[in-house]
Amino acid sequence: MSDLRLDPINQQWVAIARNRRDRPMEFVPMEQLRQQMICPFCKGNEEETPSALAAYRADGSLLLSDDDLSNWSARVIPNRYPSFSFRSAEDRDQPDPGSQSYGPFELNCSPGIQELIIPSSRHVNSLSELSDEELKLSFRACRDRLAYAKSLEHIKHAMLFMNCRLAAGASLGHIHYQLLGTPVVSEPVISRTRRAQSYRTENGRSMMGDLANWEISQGARIVDLTEHFCVVCPFASRFAFQVWIIPRSEDFDFTSCDEDVRNELALHCRNIVTRYEITLDNPAYNLLFHTGPFASPNGQIGYFELFPRLTLAAGFELGTDIWVNPVAPEAAARRLRSED
Numbered sequence: 075m076s077d078l079r080l081d082p083i084n085q086q087w088v089a090i091a092r093n094r095r096d097r098p099m100e101f102v103p104m105e106q107l108r109q110q111m112i113c114p115f116c117k118g119n120e121e122e123t124p125s126a127l128a129a130y131r132a133d134g135s136l137l138l139s140d141d142d143l144s145n146w147s148a149r150v151i152p153n154r155y156p157s158f159s160f161r162s163a164e165d166r167d168q169p170d171p172g173s174q175s176y177g178p179f180e181l182n183c184s185p186g187i188q189e190l191i192i193p194s195s196r197h198v199n200s201l202s203e204l205s206d207e208e209l210k211l212s213f214r215a216c217r218d219r220l221a222y223a224k225s226l227e228h229i230k231h232a233m234l235f236m237n238c239r240l241a242a243g244a245s246l247g248h249i250h251y252q253l254l255g256t257p258v259v260s261e262p263v264i265s266r267t268r269r270a271q272s273y274r275t276e277n278g279r280s281m282m283g284d285l286a287n288w289e290i291s292q293g294a295r296i297v298d299l300t301e302h303f304c305v306v307c308p309f310a311s312r313f314a315f316q317v318w319i320i321p322r323s324e325d326f327d328f329t330s331c332d333e334d335v336r337n338e339l340a341l342h343c344r345n346i347v348t349r350y351e352i353t354l355d356n357p358a359y360n361l362l363f364h365t366g367p368f369a370s371p372n373g374q375i376g377y378f379e380l381f382p383r384l385t386l387a388a389g390f391e392l393g394t395d396i397w398v399n400p401v402a403p404e405a406a407a408r409r410l411r412s413e414d
């Protein structure tokens with residue numbers, strides 16, 4: 075049993091994930107373990123994972139389960155070692171028990187969802203190794219699963235992300251997206267949404283749209299610019315080589331955008347990863363799909379973030395949430411544009 079606990083001093087939710095201690099690699103040198111393990115995500119090893127929640131053939135047609143194990147290109151499975159409580163698909167429609175007080179704290183034992191989206195049946199170690207077809211199909215699977223999470227009444231927010239390589243938090247080499255849908259919304263997501271709503275009320279425009287337009291007018295931090303997206307190293311980058319992919323349409327929604335727009339986004343993500351790998355010698359990296367709380371459609375902030383894991387957060391960052399970035403975003407953008 076796991077649960078979510080609210081630290082009232084810092085207004086911060088913490089998942090107490092007891093069952094993750096059961097993971098075979100937890101607190102053991104992972105590089106060594108990885109070499110000994112059969113990859114559970116490669117074709118032929120499906121019995122090493124829980125049954126699929128969905129699977130896709132290469133032509134995009136949907137398999138609703140593992141009914142054709144010989145012919146999948148992308149596969150969605152529940153996380154065997156979830157960070158917090160997980161209910162089976164049949165139990166997900168049960169009433170949400172909600173949060174309860176526990177002394178000065180708040181405790182939430184509601185179910186979340188935790189899914190893994192495996193983008194290829196081949197052993198691929200990075201987003202850059204996906205074919206065009208695999209990349210686009212995997213983004214469609216991500217869209218489908220995020221839309222499903224949104225449809226569940228007890229899920230208030232979801233984070234879709236990819237951790238690639240050990241220093242980014244990946245416990246397996248075979249890349250996979252993760253979707254964590256939570257019964258609570260974290261304070262940073264609530265605050266971000268409030269700021270976006272206030273900005274729109276005061277200015278009649280979206281903050282993210284204005285930010286993208288200003289960056290386009292400045293040019294120095296732009297990495298790429300296409301019809302639907304602005305790719306930029308943000309002015310106040312927390313990390314060296316941090317990249318935001320900002321939709322140029324104010325009403326962009328990842329779960330409902332056209333296929334060609336989604337494919338454009340997927341290609342941007344792979345392109346940035348490729349540039350990281352050329353420029354920075356195959357770093358570990360994270361890819362984040364940011365969304366607002368599901369209950370705030372007018373406050374949605376949909377943008378996409380990538381950053382290589384080149385430095386560790388230390389005492390100052392952890393104590394103050396003020397980040398020290400050793401590479402100016404203007405210099406990072408030049409290098410990612412291959413000008414330096």
Ligand SMILES: [Zn+2]
Pocket residue numbers: 113114115116196197198248
């Ligand atoms: Zn594999």
